[in-house]
């Protein structure tokens with residue numbers, strides 16, 4: 001719930017930023033344009049170029065939001081760390097190459113496949129149990 005709430009908050013901030021920029025663009029290019037005059041055509045082309053840049057900025061910012069969200073812990077929202085390469089490119093049937101990320105507080109592991117043979121594979125989030133309970137259980141079995 002916290003994970004999706006954080007994404008919703010980022011989307012709301014994204015929409016607010018885009019709305020502010022759109023208002024600035026609307027103020028800079030007053031309507032309507034009379035395209036029969038050459039100076040108005042230049043203004044129209046400038047407006048189209050600014051709107052093209054605005055669209056690219058909006059899509060880029062959305063991509064950045066989703067990319068950031070993908071590499072966050074589902075429990076504590078911290079950035080996942082310690083990427084480690086698993087599997088092998090030479091033995092893709094026995095262990096396909098992937099990159100594993102882990103939460104610094106041990107909440108879970110994200111496995112991102114590096115090999116996309118049959119379309120885009122979604123990353124696999126595997127939550128961990130309490131790491132201290134696992135360590136205690138491990139130390140009790142050794143005694």
Ligand SMILES: [Zn+2]
Nearest residue numbers: 073076103107
């Ligand atoms: Zn975490």
